[in-house]
Amino acid sequence: MARTVRAIVIAGNGTNCEREVAHACRLAGADVADIVHIAELLAGRVRLDDYHFLNLAGGFLDGDDLGSAKAGANRLLHAQVAGSNGTVADQIRQFVADGKLVMGVCNGFQLMVKMGLLPGLDGSFDQTCSLMHNDGGRFEDRWVWLKVDASSPCVFTRGLEGLYLPVRHGEGKFVVDGESTLKRLEDQHLGVLKYADAQLKPTQDYPANPNGSVNAIAGVCDQSGRLFGLMPHPEAYIHRTHHPRWTREPELPEEGMGLWFYSNAMQYIRDELL
């Protein structure tokens, strides 16, 4: 695998966005972007070790019937990989320890939070945050502005100020287990994406903040900046025709803003991991 950037997208049991995530990885320069069914990982036929960039895609893992991504998190934490003593979660922890990148979008973000991967304060994998039902009480599909915290260690947002992306969720309200967690998130600049108005000022006002997330938090990274999760869908804006107003804004560039995260990930992998 020398000099090739290898991305993996885990699919199955209710993921919906694996194709477009893999496409975004390829467009951003991944040499390999494999969509791998979770059954392949549990059967031990595919190992995370062989990749640099793990993508957890949006969807409704196991129907979200126990709360978003909760059953999916339990499967990864507890189901044994055939022919080994470990779980997929063990492979993910090793993947993280090896300095590699993980990005979770929407249900993938919910999964990372419920597995304790994010925000991963103290380097532990205890769950300290969650994603709850939107304040509006319903699923919504709408485009939002996101303000990037320039002081964040997040490697995916390097050099970025703001983005315009769609949210499509019913359980996207980011909450914390207490004030101290929130303070640590803010002090360390881990709440890297915030719902904002068109002037990029973070806001609690609906609909710019579509779900009522505390401190308008839309995306979170860990202290290394290599683990990143967000509710909005970057893979849904990788070409100008994805933009809701492309027919009236001829100046929009060909490349969509969502691709920026993937490009930054590729840059990091080429600089640090190859």
Place this chain on the structure above:
Amino acid sequence: RLIFNTDVFCFASPFLEKELPPRLLHPRRIFDGVVEGVEHGGNKSGIPTVNGSIVFDERFAGKPLVYCGTASIMPRTLNGKPCHEKKAQVGDHIVMTGGRIGKDGIHGATFSSEELHEGSPVTAVQIGDPITQRRMFDFLLIARDRGLYNSITDNGAGGLSSSVGEMSEDTGGFELHLDRAPLKYPGLQPWEILISEAQERMTLAVPPDKLDAFLTLAGEMDVEATDLGVFTDSGYFHCLYEGKTVACLSMDFIHGGVPQMVIPAKWQPKVLAEPDFSQPQDLGAELARLLGRLNICSKESVVRRYDHEVQAGTVIKPLVGVANDGPSDAAVYRPLFDSFEGVVVSHGICPSYSDIDTYHMMACAIDEGLRNYVAVGGNIEHVAGLDNFCWCDPVKSDKTPDGEYKAAQLVRANKALYDYCVAYGVPLISGKDSMKNDYQIGDTKISIPPTVLFSVIGKIDDVRKAVSMDVKRPGDLVYLLGETRDELGGSEYYAARGERGSRVPQVEASSALARYRTVNAAQRQGLIASCHDLSDGGLGVSLAEKAFAGGFGVQVELGKVDAESGLRADKLLFSESQSRLLVTVHPDCRAAFEALFSGQSCRQIGVVTQEPLLQVAAADGSRLLSAAIDQLKEAWQAPLREM
């Protein structure tokens, strides 16, 4: 691979304040329940819901209609064979996969084909589980690519009895062991297992040498798959339970045994009159009132609850314009990341015209579907239709004394379906019917208006040439394509006054087809900045929607409209004459655009203005209407905003 969903609902007003007959749920509850159900089913399946509408009529309180459609894409050939061909072989195993069988969905098809009455069973309703279906679809795509089955059919109406019954026509018989079928819970009788319509199940014909591979793959992907028997050439529909025969019917009887029904029909046009009223003073108020009518107002609160962007292929979304809230005519979808070819989907539905003549209702539904399709850039030469009939009982009986008239309505709708699809050159590739949409308890009978959903699907060669409905910039010229006639029978304008009228819109297919072809040519040349169809509420509503979706004003003169002579201003504004489109064109493109349309009905009626007003002048130049676009938008958004 499933690429998109469409939803069309027909309800009574959620704000209905009447006493309802026994056993009917309030339309508000129906509305909330249906919207939520489709939200769960559609969103969890990972299929974008890209097109739809909601039609309101009080009679839908008796039976609401829910039309859900899905499109998918497959390789033209697979493993050297055409992908769409399927045929069960003698000796193939009957394998059921996906969900388990329960008591839900027993007599579902019967239920939907009879009137609602005291004895309507609660078990007729299936209980869905989208995640089970999602897992099964993931599995089936892999099984398909590996060539693990010869044929596949879903378990819909009639459950196993009809899926296996239909597939076995290929071989001439089958042997089905009902006791082997996995159940949600014990206690089902063999006949219940045979006909349950429990969801998320597919029946496949798996050749013996592929059976192990098929079942192993299913197991790995956490999908249940069960071998229930074999396809034979015995000539018999043969079901067993614990080794004992419980059904054995000849295939000839099953497939050819039903005597053809003869339903008498007699067309007797109703004697109807046009309403007599003078032109209202304040046409701005009339327009605002129309924009707030349930059949016209914004459905944004529902649209946003559906994921319309998953799979990253939706190029023209249901909501467009400067504030992402204008009403799109149709959806454009790009299914493949390595090609800019797209699929366009739209629909037409206009049950209010059925009260005058179902022939013209059908013609208008076809035309509405096609003009929505053309408006966004769909190629009129590469298009197909799909007809979904929902009718009231058309068989004359004591309960249905007007059965002959209702049957004649059905005949007339089908005549128009034939006439107009031939005239437009549109093949009908699928369809469905539900024939007993009546409610009857005691002396109360509610029959729905005869309703046809005409769905349209076709191709756009390059999605980057797609056109949205919102006006784009001040100074652009506003053109109206097509003639406006005194056709307000069944219109929203008349309905707002409690009237029906008699002059139902009629479709002139040859001029419409020429117009649609020319619109396509103009779109390909990039001459059209925006395009919106005229339907409910006519020119007035279409102008308002274009303006507030784009965030600019529009100024027009009614005297420039190509109209029947002497047509009163309010009728000009709100007539629902078919096949009309409103287009805006950049002044630089004027000559090229007008040249394309020479000899056709194409008039420049106004311009797009910076000033955010909709201004309409009468033929003599006097001001007829001047309204702020944000006020018109508010009137349009308010009614269902909180739903």
